[in-house]
Amino acid sequence: MRAIMYVAHGSRLPEKNREFRCFVEQIMQQRPETHQKIAFLEKEDETMALVGETLMEAGASEITVIPMLLFPAMHATKDIPEQVIALKKAHPDVTFQIADTFGAEEETIAVAASRIKAASPAKSAAILVIAHGSATYHEPRIQMQRVAEKLSAELGNPVTLGMLHGEPNYRQVATELAATNDNIYWMPYFLFTGQLVDKIRAGITEVSEHTPNTTWHETNCLELDSSLAPAVLRKITEVSQ
Incomplete structure (x- = not known):
C-alpha cells in the first residue's frame, strides 16, 4: 500500500499550523491514497518518525515523502533525508521516495x-x-x-x-x-x-x-494560496512514477 507523508517545517504559532493543515488537506483530497498524513520538523508530537510509524502500522509498504518547502536547503537536503534513512533502517522492507521542493514551479x-x-x-x-x-x-x-x-x-x-x-x-x-x-x-x-x-x-x-x-x-506573501496545490501534486507524480 502506498502512503504519503507531507513534511512541513512547523510554526510556534498554533494558528499557522492549522492554516498549513487546511492547505495540505486540499492537496490530499486530490490524491487517491487512503493514508496521507502531515509531519512537522519542529513539532514533537508529529515528527517524521512518529508519523512514519503510524503509516506503516496502517499497512504502508511504500511512503512518498513530500517536503512542503519552497527550496532545497538544509531541511530538504539534510534533515528530511536523514529522517528517511532512520525510518528505512528500522523498516528495510518499506520503500521511500522523497519529492522535490516546489518554490520554482x-x-x-x-x-x-x-x-x-x-x-x-x-x-x-x-x-x-x-x-x-x-x-x-x-x-x-x-x-x-x-x-x-x-x-x-x-x-x-x-x-x-x-x-x-x-x-x-x-x-x-x-x-x-x-x-x-x-x-x-x-x-x-x-x-x-x-x-x-x-x-x-x-x-x-x-x-x-x-x-x-x-x-x-x-506586498503579501504566497499565503498558502490554493493555486499552489498543482505544483505540489506535480512533485508527487514525478517522484511516484
Whole structure:
C-alpha cells in the first residue's frame, strides 16, 4: 500500500499550523491514497518518525515523502533525508521516495506575480523579492535567480533578489536599490507570514529610516494560496512514477 507523508517545517504559532493543515488537506483530497498524513520538523508530537510509524502500522509498504518547502536547503537536503534513512533502517522492507521542493514551479511564480500585481506598482517602481536563502546551500539562490527573471518578464518591471540568509543579503540590496529608486515594492517569497517575515519587515523598516527619500511598499506573501496545490501534486507524480 502506498502512503504519503507531507513534511512541513512547523510554526510556534498554533494558528499557522492549522492554516498549513487546511492547505495540505486540499492537496490530499486530490490524491487517491487512503493514508496521507502531515509531519512537522519542529513539532514533537508529529515528527517524521512518529508519523512514519503510524503509516506503516496502517499497512504502508511504500511512503512518498513530500517536503512542503519552497527550496532545497538544509531541511530538504539534510534533515528530511536523514529522517528517511532512520525510518528505512528500522523498516528495510518499506520503500521511500522523497519529492522535490516546489518554490520554482510555474504555479508558485504565478502566485508571487499576482501578489505583486495586486499592489499596483508603477512601471517605474523597483521590485525586491526576498526569500529565505541559505549561507550553506547554493541551489536556493540559483533557483530564486531564475524565479526573479521570470517574475521580471511577467511583471514588466526589473525584479531584484534579496536573501534573509546568504547572498545577496536583502538589507544590502535594499539599501543599494534605495540609492537609485524612490519607489520600491518588496515581496516576502514565503509560504506564509511568520517570524521570519517579521524579521525581514523589521530590517526593511530600519533601512527605510536611513532612506527617507524612498517610499517602501510591502506586498503579501504566497499565503498558502490554493493555486499552489498543482505544483505540489506535480512533485508527487514525478517522484511516484
